Amino acid sequence: MFDEQDLTPVDQLGEFKLIEHVTRDFEVKNADVLKGVGDDAAVYRVGNGLVHVVSTDLLMEGVHFDLSYAPLQHVGYKSVVVNLSDIYAMNAKPFGVTVSIAMSNRFTVEAIDALYAGIHKACETYGVDLLGGDTSSSQAGLGISVTAIGSAKEEDVVYRSGSKHNDLICLTGDVGSAYAGLQVLKREKAVFLKNPNMQPDLAGFDYVVGRQLKPEARKDIIAELAKAGVRPTSMIDVSDGLASEVNHLCRQSGLGATIYQDKIILDHETVKVAEEFNLPGLTMGLNGGEDYELLFTAKLEDFDVLNSFRGIQIIGHMGAEGESAFLQMVDGSTAPLTAQGWNHFKDEQ
Amino acid sequence: MFDEQDLTPVDQLGEFKLIEHVTRDFEVKNADVLKGVGDDAAVYRVGNGLVHVVSTDLLMEGVHFDLSYAPLQHVGYKSVVVNLSDIYAMNAKPFGVTVSIAMSNRFTVEAIDALYAGIHKACETYGVDLLGGDTSSSQAGLGISVTAIGSAKEEDVVYRSGSKHNDLICLTGDVGSAYAGLQVLKREKAVFLKNPNMQPDLAGFDYVVGRQLKPEARKDIIAELAKAGVRPTSMIDVSDGLASEVNHLCRQSGLGATIYQDKIILDHETVKVAEEFNLPGLTMGLNGGEDYELLFTAKLEDFDVLNSFRGIQIIGHMGAEGESAFLQMVDGSTAPLTAQGWNHFKDEQ
Numbered sequence: 001m002f003d004e005q006d007l008t009p010v011d012q013l014g015e016f017k018l019i020e021h022v023t024r025d026f027e028v029k030n031a032d033v034l035k036g037v038g039d040d041a042a043v044y045r046v047g048n049g050l051v052h053v054v055s056t057d058l059l060m061e062g063v064h065f066d067l068s069y070a071p072l073q074h075v076g077y078k079s080v081v082v083n084l085s086d087i088y089a090m091n092a093k094p095f096g097v098t099v100s101i102a103m104s105n106r107f108t109v110e111a112i113d114a115l116y117a118g119i120h121k122a123c124e125t126y127g128v129d130l131l132g133g134d135t136s137s138s139q140a141g142l143g144i145s146v147t148a149i150g151s152a153k154e155e156d157v158v159y160r161s162g163s164k165h166n167d168l169i170c171l172t173g174d175v176g177s178a179y180a181g182l183q184v185l186k187r188e189k190a191v192f193l194k195n196p197n198m199q200p201d202l203a204g205f206d207y208v209v210g211r212q213l214k215p216e217a218r219k220d221i222i223a224e225l226a227k228a229g230v231r232p233t234s235m236i237d238v239s240d241g242l243a244s245e246v247n248h249l250c251r252q253s254g255l256g257a258t259i260y261q262d263k264i265i266l267d268h269e270t271v272k273v274a275e276e277f278n279l280p281g282l283t284m285g286l287n288g289g290e291d292y293e294l295l296f297t298a299k300l301e302d303f304d305v306l307n308s309f310r311g312i313q314i315i316g317h318m319g320a321e322g323e324s325a326f327l328q329m330v331d332g333s334t335a336p337l338t339a340q341g342w343n344h345f346k347d348e349q
Numbered sequence: 350m351f352d353e354q355d356l357t358p359v360d361q362l363g364e365f366k367l368i369e370h371v372t373r374d375f376e377v378k379n380a381d382v383l384k385g386v387g388d389d390a391a392v393y394r395v396g397n398g399l400v401h402v403v404s405t406d407l408l409m410e411g412v413h414f415d416l417s418y419a420p421l422q423h424v425g426y427k428s429v430v431v432n433l434s435d436i437y438a439m440n441a442k443p444f445g446v447t448v449s450i451a452m453s454n455r456f457t458v459e460a461i462d463a464l465y466a467g468i469h470k471a472c473e474t475y476g477v478d479l480l481g482g483d484t485s486s487s488q489a490g491l492g493i494s495v496t497a498i499g500s501a502k503e504e505d506v507v508y509r510s511g512s513k514h515n516d517l518i519c520l521t522g523d524v525g526s527a528y529a530g531l532q533v534l535k536r537e538k539a540v541f542l543k544n545p546n547m548q549p550d551l552a553g554f555d556y557v558v559g560r561q562l563k564p565e566a567r568k569d570i571i572a573e574l575a576k577a578g579v580r581p582t583s584m585i586d587v588s589d590g591l592a593s594e595v596n597h598l599c600r601q602s603g604l605g606a607t608i609y610q611d612k613i614i615l616d617h618e619t620v621k622v623a624e625e626f627n628l629p630g631l632t633m634g635l636n637g638g639e640d641y642e643l644l645f646t647a648k649l650e651d652f653d654v655l656n657s658f659r660g661i662q663i664i665g666h667m668g669a670e671g672e673s674a675f676l677q678m679v680d681g682s683t684a685p686l687t688a689q690g691w692n693h694f695k696d697e698q
Contacts, residue, residue: 007457007458008459009454009457009458010452010454010456010458010461010486011454012458013458015484015485018458018461018484019482019483019484021458021462022461022462022464022482023465023479023482025465025469026469026478026479028478029472029476029477029478030476030477030478033444033478036478036479036480036481037479037480041481042445042447042480044444044445044480046395046396047395047396047397047399048397050396052395052401054447054480054498055447055481056447056483056496057483058407058449058450058451058485058494060485060486060487061488062487062488063451063485063486063487095379095381095382095393096379096382096391096393096403098391098404098405098496100405100406100494101407102412102492103359105359107359108356108358108359109358109359109362109367109370110356110357112359112367113370113371115371116374120374123378127378128378128379129375129378129379129382129385129393130372130375130385130386131385131386131391131393132385132390132391132403132404132405133371133372133386134368134405134406134407135364135367135368135371136364136407136408136412136413137409137412138411138412138492139410139411139412139489139490140490141488141489143407143451143487143494145405145407145449145496147405147447147494147496149498
């Protein structure tokens with residue numbers, strides 16, 4: 001079909017550029033579609049000043065989860081939660097999910113029950129309905145596709161592109177902990193593979209392991225911001241790493257940014273993992289990913305409210321048009337904030 | 350995690366029972382959700398007397414498509430169309446799709462371009478927008494998940510459960526041709542594997558091969574029925590085989606049905622495949638699947654209009670409450686209409 005010499009390996013582009021590349025020819029045809037590709041979720045009008053937002057993910061065994069340490073119930077829970085996180089990142093409220101699974105015939109009905117118990121738990125916890133399910137077989141492993149749909153008033157929707165020069169950059173919770181949990185789980189898996197009689201020792205790492213296996217979406221923050229009357233000017237959820245997400249906000253808002261090293265919060269268990277595993281804690285926080293925290297910008301006038309907000313940290317401010325993203329270190333020096341993120345095609349194969 | 354003796358192989362339940370089983374505990378929480386799981390698509394109110402309908406599918410390489418004979422462009426096209434078919438089967442109009450793909454690193458950018466060219470073509474042909482895309486890697490093969498969303502007036506939505514005793518059973522187009530096309534493609538693949546210098550010989554089978562590789566959804570029929578003022582009382586798209594779908598309508602309407610052998614239309618190429626491959630033509634028509642035609646019921650009073658409709662065949666009528674589905678043969682004898690359909694867990698592994 002193609003000349004061999006013209007072929008381009010997928011990993012040469014990386015995930016974000018690949019999405020941009022393949023969707024470049026799609027122009028929105030429907031006047032009610034306000035946003036197609038390119039944000040946490042697509043946005044379309046449904047009438048009465050309301051919009052719906054929709055987001056989708058396809059999770060594959062061996063790439064997005066490892067069943068040797070992730071219980072199926074947690075995999076089901078997480079597969080729903082990561083999609084709800086995208087809906088909250090639009091400042092919308094999710095109301096339903098569709099779930100498709102494909103699995104090889106090594107899976108039993110009891111295993112699928114465990115998976116769906118987690119999906120059910122997530123639906124109960126977040127008050128969303130299951131809008132359709134599809135099960136089929138796969139030649140190898142388990143694939144789970146979840147699509148989440150939410151609603152919001154049109155004027156309440158927050159895009160990645162809305163921030164202005166000097167806006168505050170805010171981050172919920174801590175970062176790097178899911179990545180830290182993954183390191184612990186991988187170590188215990190390696191120990192188990194060498195000696196199957198060893199029991200996994202996760203003591204002292206409950207928090208970071210929980211962040212990896214069973215993350216939560218920040219429904220609480222969205223509700224509290226609304227209550228406090230703070231409307232973010234731009235927002236994104238932290239799935240690919242804080243540095244990557246700051247760069248997304250910069251690129252889509254056409255601005256620079258500076259964030260401060262001493263404002264990046266790491267949990268004490270994350271710090272312990274950094275020490276035990278001889279990993280750079282700051283890099284884990286900036287590039288670990290899978291935090292499912294919210295990164296947003298807000299107007300300077302909201303400083304006092306945000307500064308007193310439990311669970312929100314002001315980590316920097318947006319720069320001028322055309323500038324880049326920078327990290328200011330505690331010693332006063334600055335470095336470009338580079339998004340290493342997760343490149344699924346480079347890191348994980 | 351489980352006692353070995355309690356484990357139930359997935360293929361013991363089959364696809365439909367498995368979906369029923371895993372979704373049994375999900376109760377609809379949101380008052381605006383009119384239908385969660387159990388029809389071609391879920392249905393929820395969006396205001397102003399309108400509803401949206403949503404349907405999703407996850408297609409896996411080696412199970413749902415075989416890249417040794419299916420061009421990636423066609424795979425992309427078909428993955429969108431099969432979901433749109435579900436939206437039309439609710440008597441709704443699709444306006445958007447989300448597409449997630451996961452692929453191993455043997456795929457090149459050019460290959461993904463071909464896939465997306467097909468997705469783009471389907472979006473253009475059916476006037477729907479791409480509402481989000483996700484690409485990631487897989488350990489083996491290609492997975493494609495598509496979710497389609499459509500809209501309709503609430504009173505126009507047609508469920509599987511709405512048919513009444515004596516309603517006419519109607520079928521669009523012909524059945525068995527996609528299955529026939531698959532047999533031709535499989536034969537040519539086997540020839541090629543034995544002798545890679547042989548070119549595939551598909552001459553005389555263009556129609557059935559096209560039906561397998563690049564099916565269309567019956568957008569036209571939905572528009573024409575609306576124009577003619579005929580509102581189906583129940584409807585389903587024929588993805589798992591005509592017999593299976595008739596049984597779905599029966600079960601969900603709580604009625605029996607009789608369909609007539611001499612009303613089941615097979616294309617002459619399908620008949621040719623049946624002869625050449627020594628396959629029973631009637632069984633291909635009843636159980637072949639992947640036809641993506643519409644099966645619907647309508648009131649007796651619509652007989653004259655439907656009988657004169659090009660592309661719609663009246664194939665039988667609904668029976669009384671609690672009865673079963675039957676096939677009446679040309680010799681006057683009747684046989685139970687059994688749904689062999691596709692059991693992905695039994696047939697395809």
